[in-house]
Amino acid sequence: MPLPRRGVLTGWGSFPIAESDIYRPEKIAELAAVVTSNSTSVIARGAGRAYGDAALNGGNRVVDMQRLSRMLAFDSESGLLRCEAGVTIGEIIDVFLRRGFFPPVVPGTQFVTLGGSVAADVHGKSHHRDSSLGNHVTSIDLMLASGEVRRCSREENSDLFWATVGGMGLTGTILEVELRLRRVESAWFDGEISMAANIDEAIETFERTERQYGYSVAWIDCAGTRGSLGRSIVNLGNVASRQSLPPPLRQEPFKVPPRMHPTVPFNLPSFALSSLGIKTFNTAYYAMHRAGPKLFDYQTFFFPLDAIRKWNRIYGTRGFLQYQCVWPLSESRAGLIETLEAIARWGGGSFLTVLKKFGPQDGMLSFPMPGYTLALDFPITRELMEFLDRLDEMVVKRGGRVYLAKDARLRPEVFRAMYPKAGRWLEIKRGVDPENRFSSNLARRIGLPGGE
Ligand SMILES: Cc1cc2nc3c(=O)[nH]c(=O)nc-3n(C[C@H](O)[C@H](O)[C@H](O)COP(=O)(O)OP(=O)(O)OC[C@H]3O[C@@H](n4cnc5c(N)ncnc54)[C@H](O)[C@@H]3O)c2cc1C
Missing domain, CATH: 3.30.465.10 (Uridine Diphospho-n-acetylenolpyruvylglucosamine Reductase; domain 3)
Incomplete structure (x- = not known):
């Protein structure tokens, strides 16, 4: 069995932190020795990009899977x-x-x-x-x-x-x-930017364009209130065909411009993320964009945040929480308005707010359901947890749910209300893992077995 390293881990949001024995197996046999050893519980960890505590297992064992990468x-x-x-x-x-x-x-x-x-x-x-x-x-x-x-x-x-x-x-x-x-046929996206003056226009844009564009996402300016509540920049696109590219790109359709990768060098002090700072950033970002056709390279279209390495450091050592929820389609508009109004009243502000539309899926604990999903980034403050508990109540009331891969604070009873297939999932878990060898901070927090 490989020897572990005792170390402190966090998710991408830098909250919470947990100390574990960390293994980095290079061979399946080494992994098997870790998984079957009759000691504490174990959880796999990939690149640690889940925001909260899904890939943490404080006081227990974590297996870093990144060396098993053929x-x-x-x-x-x-x-x-x-x-x-x-x-x-x-x-x-x-x-x-x-x-x-x-x-x-x-x-x-x-x-x-x-x-x-x-x-x-x-x-x-x-x-x-x-x-x-x-x-x-x-x-x-x-x-x-x-x-x-x-x-x-x-x-x-x-x-x-x-x-x-x-x-x-x-x-x-x-x-x-x-x-x-x-x-x-190419590494490019043929699409457009559409400016929505409020949340109704944003939803109308998603609905009107969903047959035309396979890919859609809106960035919401959280500084908007009343008539401009939910004003957004909607990015729409399809993979460009080779023929549709301008002649210079047509020669090498899979080549995209090299990206600079500045790194945030250290954790920023907390005043950088005051509610005034967040509001100013949101207003300026909205004002920077213009509606019209646009050709995006795939990196800009899919991974805008990857351009800045270690961008999570802008939230400082206290870290941040991403709150991503989804409502059923019939409740989405009301849920969005209620949530955006609650954020405006609360005054804390979300730095980055993203809106997407979901269709169906089949995983028992998978997050999506047909409807709209909103992802919000909040720097951690004393008042935040209480505020997010209130958002949970609003989401549950409308039959929605919160994404476990982003979560660090959902309570067990709220999880059960949000994930109706959890009972069936538990039966299957008991069948393959009767002693609850696989566990994590997330599992213990939301009351899944292994949490006792
Ligand atoms: C900037 C950013 C943008 C994101 N955007 C999106 C998005 O648009 N859509 C979306 O769905 N998610 C998004 N995420 C979340 C991210 O995609 C998920 O959290 C994903 O699970 C992270 O993968 P990872 O390899 O980093 O896994 P980790 O964070 O290390 O682990 C995540 C979970 O996967 C489990 N796991 C990891 N490897 C294994 C394995 N080999 N076997 C079994 N379980 C394993 C862990 O136990 C844990 O429960 C985003 C995250 C960031 C940081």
Whole structure:
């Protein structure tokens, strides 16, 4: 068994922190020794991009999967790629984009592992068309608590498959993933920027354009109130065909301009994120944009935040919370207005506020449901937790839920109310992990077994 390092870990939001024994296996046999050892509970960790405590296991063991990162097989006819779980989305893009293939679903950062992305069943900007990542995964090899490796797919062990997709690492450790890449003709997005004067215009833009554009996302100016509540910049696009590119780009359609990667050098002091600072940033950012057609390179379109390395440091040592919720379609407009009004009244402000539209998905603990989702970033303050408890009540009342991969504070009873398939998920968990070997800070906090 590899020797652990005792170390302190956090999620991307730098809150909470937890000390654990951290293992970095290079071989499956080493991983098996860690998983089956009869000691404390264990949780897999990918690139640590979950914001909260999903990949933490304070006082217990964490397995860093990033060394198990080989690409194993690719079929250029079907687009099927088999990889170890530690491969990142960015590595897949680096290898396959130039061959005309792109991951079918990508989250807002490419610095995530495939294992972490399946465990959170991540969504992208095309959920209304493509559903979540799990929808494109054809099979998973899962190491169970006993050390047995079980292949799961829609046909084989399908309950375990849908409990693992979105199951936050708690059914077992994902070793390999097979997924179908999508053929693309270029690395560019042909689209437009649309300015919405308020939340009704933003929703109207999503609804009107959803057949025309596969990808859509809106950035909301949280400084807007009353008639301008929810004013937004809506980015819309489709992968550009080679023919539609301007002649210089047509020659090398998979080449994009190199990106500068400035790094935030240290944690900024907390006054940088005062509510006045947040308001000024939001107002200025909105004013910078103009409506019109636009050609985006894939990095700008999908991963704008990746341009600045370690951007989470702008929130200082106290860290931040991302609160992402979704409402059923029939409740989305009312839920959005209620939430944006509550934020305006509260005065704390969200630095980055993002709106997307979801379609259906199948994972038992997966976050999306057909409707609109709002993601809000809040620097941690004394008043924040109480305010977010109030937002939870508003979300539950409308039949919505909060995303576990972003969460660090949801209470057990609220989790149960938000995730009605949790009971079925628990039955499957008990079947494969009766002693609750797999656990995490998240699991203990929201009252999943292993939490006692
Ligand atoms: C800037 C930014 C933008 C983001 N945008 C989006 C977005 O648009 N859509 C979205 O859905 N998410 C988004 N996320 C969240 C992110 O995609 C998820 O949290 C994802 O799970 C992170 O992957 P990771 O490899 O960093 O996993 P970690 O953060 O290390 O772990 C996340 C979860 O996966 C589990 N896990 C990791 N590896 C394995 C494995 N091999 N086997 C079993 N379980 C495993 C962990 O136990 C944990 O529960 C964003 C995050 C950031 C920082």
